[in-house]
Amino acid sequence: AQTVTQSQPEMSVQEAETVTLSCTYDTSESDYYLFWYKQPPSRQMILVIRQEAYKQQNATENRFSVNFQKAAKSFSLKISDSQLGDAAMYFCAYSIGDDKIIFGKGTRLHILP
Amino acid sequence: KAGVTQTPRYLIKTRGQQVTLSCSPISGHRSVSWYQQTPGQGLQFLFEYFSETQRNKGNFPGRFSGRQFSNSRSEMNVSTLELGDSALYLCASSPGVWETQYFGPGTRLLVL
Numbered sequence: 001a002q003t004v005t006q007s008q009p010e011m012s013v014q015e016a017e018t019v020t021l022s023c024t025y026d027t028s029e030s031d032y033y034l035f036w037y038k039q040p041p042s043r044q045m046i047l048v049i050r051q052e053a054y055k056q057q058n059a060t061e062n063r064f065s066v067n068f069q070k071a072a073k074s075f076s077l078k079i080s081d082s083q084l085g086d087a088a089m090y091f092c093a094y095s096i097g098d099d100k101i102i103f104g105k106g107t108r109l110h111i112l113p
Numbered sequence: 114k115a116g117v118t119q120t121p122r123y124l125i126k127t128r129g130q131q132v133t134l135s136c137s138p139i140s141g142h143r144s145v146s147w148y149q150q151t152p153g154q155g156l157q158f159l160f161e162y163f164s165e166t167q168r169n170k171g172n173f174p175g176r177f178s179g180r181q182f183s184n185s186r187s188e189m190n191v192s193t194l195e196l197g198d199s200a201l202y203l204c205a206s207s208p209g210v211w212e213t214q215y216f217g218p219g220t221r222l223l224v225l
Contacts, residue, residue, distance in 0.1 A: 009213075037156065041211060043146050043169050045156040089213060101150055101201065103216045 002027045004094050006104035013082045014112050020067075021077045021107045023092030029053075035093040036066065036077045038086075039106070048090070051075065079109075087111045114139055117206050117217035125223045131192040134220045138185050138206030145187040146214060147179060150201040159202075162187055163210050191222075199224045 003026045013019035025034070036048040051059045051068050058066050063080045079086055092104040118137045126132050138145050146169075147159040161169035162181035179189045185206070191198055201221050205214035 039214075042158075043161050043214075044158045044171070045148060047155045100219065101156075101203070101216075105215070106213045108213070 002029075002094060002096075002100075002102050004092055004102050004104040006090075006092050006107050008107045009105070010108045010110070012110040012112055013079075015082055015084060017082055018078060018080045019082055019109065021079075021090055021092075021109070023075045023077070023104055025073050025075065025092075025094050025102075027073070027094065027096075029096050031096070033095045034066075034068070034075045035091075035095070035101075036064070036075075037091045037093060037103075039089040039091060045091070049077065082111050084111050084113065114141075117204055117215055119202075119204050119217040119220050121220060122218065123221045123223075125225065126194050127225050128194055128196060130194050131190065132194060132222060134189045134191075134202055134204075134222075136187045136189070136204030136206075136217060138187070138204075139215055142206035142208050142215075143185050144207045144210050144212070144214075145181055145185065146205045146207075147187070147189050148203040148205065149173075150203060150219070151199075156203075159189065161210070168210060194224045196224050198222065 005024045032053045034051045038046040065078045067076045089106045091106045095101040120135045144163045146161040149157045158171040165181045176192045181187045201219045203219045204217045207214045
């Protein structure tokens with residue numbers, strides 16, 4: 001069965017520093033998608049970054065980048081130059097198509113001024 | 114503890130019909146949220162219920178409604194279905210409104 005594991009329930013980082021959130025997953029599929037979602041208290045889910053498994057190049061989006069290690073089934077999110085607005089719950093998710101998406105339990109990120 | 118359960122898992126409807134989806138949260142969880150997942154729009158928040166009250170609502174038309182029962186189970190209703198309502202509908206529960214959510218497997222709705 002596919003699973004997504006986020007081993008860090010909570011993390012803190014100083015403003016302007018860099019932080020890495022870890023995510024591992026388990027699957028027997030070769031083609032799939034991985035996501036990082038940011039969830040503020042409003043419960044909206046904001047897509048931070050998306051990675052197709054067939055692409056070896058790590059996805060980046062401004063201050064957000066991932067380290068995708070397919071063989072190790074690892075998909076960590078790096079946030080550079082952390083800002084107060086980055087404080088949120090971050091979910092790692094895995095999908096093999098439209099019918100299924102599996103979320104990790106989330107990592108609550110605190111930004112210290 | 115059993116996880117979040119959603120029924121049915123798959124559903125096929127035609128345009129103009131209405132549909133009701135059900136979500137049973139993890140035991141002890143009082144907050145239930147609903148999301149719509151589509152390839153084009155990604156994951157969008159529909160609404161959140163806590164103690165039978167809607168406390169948060171996303172930007173969806175009035176055709177989308179929900180409710181929560183005293184046992185925290187929640188239902189979501191979509192009336193006058195449109196083709197664009199075809200999506201995976203996810204339910205998530207949490208102990209309280211500011212706490213981490215646990216997602217269910219989703220209900221796949223296909224509107225023909």
